[in-house]
Amino acid sequence: MQYFKKFLFLFSAFFISYPLVAQEKAASKIYAITHVNVIPMDTEQILENHTVIVENGRITRVAPSAEVKLPQAAEEIDGRGRYLIPGLTEMHGHIPGEDRPQYVEDVLFLYIANGVTTVRNMLGNAYHLKVKKKVERDELPGPKIFAAGPFFNKKLAPTPEAADREVRLQKEAGYDLLKMGSIDKETYERMAMTANEVSIPFGGHIPEEVGLIGALDAGQRSIDHYDRYVEFLVPDDATTEGVSAGFFGSGLIQLIDRSRIPEAVKRTVEAGTWNVPTLSLIEHLASPIAAEKMINRTEMKYMPEDVLDGWLKFKNTYSKRQDFQPEATKALVELRRELTKELHDSGAKIVLGSDAPQFFNVPGFSLHREMEMMVNAGLTPYEVLVTGTRNPSLYFETPEEFGTIEPGKRADLILLNANPLEDISNTHKIQAVIVKGKYYNREALDKRLAEIEQAGKD
Known part of the structure; x- marks a missing residue:
């Protein structure tokens, strides 16, 4: 039945x-x-x-x-x-896999329904290239897709030689960018050298061994989630032995020296690297609002039950972690807002992204919540809209294509x-x-x- x-x-x-x-x-x-x-x-x-x-x-x-x-x-x-206004761009979005084709179609339409007309899909495989082409041929309703390839982790790229091969394979396959994960420093450096050689951008996370400055120096196109900024702000003489960095620096947040922020901002501006803050990723997990209440937001009715259950369990699990207690999470949220304001005011490049669908971020709807959080960080509505309209066209180096009404x-x-x-x-x-x-x-x-x-x- x-x-x-x-x-x-x-x-x-x-x-x-x-x-x-x-x-x-x-x-x-x-x-x-x-x-x-x-x-x-x-x-x-x-x-x-x-x-x-x-x-x-x-x-x-x-x-x-x-x-x-x-x-x-x-x-x-x-x-x-x-x-x-111009259509919005989700610069850190995710499109589901081929095992759930109906969910894929639903997600693409959720983006459209919220005025998200371009999505940078930040983790993909050959299936997503097919989806991208279907959208381009008007066979499937959806936003314009820029597709990242498979995740650069130690399994995909265990050695520098493997990273070199994988960069070339992903470039040849037609991916628009490489998605960075956890690889060792030598492998990362080889990846970066080859990526720059064949002209394919790389972005996302920063491996722990590489650190913020290593990524900036290597020419990483984007840093997502403010990855490794907390680690940079911890003084060299701080006692960190046996301390885990935790979720995007949550385990180290009490050790940071705010006087190091100007240097981090200066180096970011000089490198020309883009940041995708995804404030909502942390703020949803750090929120004192119970997961059971957050899951009842109006837009949640568009998500599959198993996805909602996963979000519910994840938030409740993280609330019990030693490095994610109220004091630490509040400090992490405040720092990320401060970084957003400081980077923006100093001329650093920022684009809008919410990391949907992850942790109470319903595709499309979450980008509007992200914009509200960026206003709370001190940007004006116009400045926030720039990060979701004109700036993405500059990131993709196609300002003649989209981003303004002309x-x-x-x-x-x-x-x-x-x-x-x-x-x-x-x-x-x-x-x-x-x-x-x-x-x-x-x-x-x-x-x-x-x-x-x-x-x-x-």
Whole structure:
């Protein structure tokens, strides 16, 4: 009976979603978003009462509405009282594996439904390259994907020679970047040398033996989660024998010397390395709010039960660790907020990422929570939006492609019902999303979200 119910759901979902699929494939349609307040994200400004024309998946015109004659074939989208911003980029996201194809489709749509039009998938395999191509060919609804290859750990790269081979293999396979894990220093250095030689970026974690300065000197493209910053801030003469660094430095947080922060910031700026803070990764685990309460947040209804159970158990387990007690976790959260502010104000490169779906981070929804945390760290709403729109295009070295609302850019857009520059939480108030010229109105978004919710109950 259970098998029949599952088959019936999948069979009916295909026909229910067919009109939406047809809508998604209509990227060649012309859209005119009229009388809208445009936040172009090239500078902090609002272009009031403007019209934006989208043709063949690209923005072709942005001008005052009084000056624009709509193309005859254009479908008009009323933007009165609304705000248009570029699509958001999740710079540390994860797409599930091939063992759960329906979950993969659901996750991709959760990103779309939240205005996330680009995702840097930070751990992958050959299956994710197939998903990426399906999205590019409009065979599967989803954001544009930049795919990292298999995890660089001691199993994948036990020796420098193995690391050299693996870098070349991943480059040849078509991955966009290498995902760093725990490898020894000599192997890391060989990996970095080969990666720089064949021109494939590497980012993510920093091996313990390498440390912050070693990664900066090697040209690591991004440091995710502020990995190894805590270790750098611990003075050389501190007593650390027998002390574990813990979860992103939680075991050492009480030993840090804040006078070392300027040096860490200076070295980061000089190296030109990007940081992906993922504040929510730590703040959710450190939160005094009980896991059982967090799991009842509205967006959790879109996640599979086994995933929610895993989050619940993980938080409750970590709350019992010696290096993750309230005093230490509070200090770690405060330091990460301080680093965010100091790095930003000093001109370091920062991009938005939440590490979804991990630890109460529902894909798409979590990026909006991340932005609120970055505002709490001291950035303005506009500064936070820059990290999720314009900055990712600079990270990928394709500023001509996306990140701002200008003619020629890919039509990745979010139509909001309130001004996000006044309150960053207004990014939640989505009226419509355009992904590469494909238009999803609120009705279409809600319909597909309801299907995902229902699937979790069957």
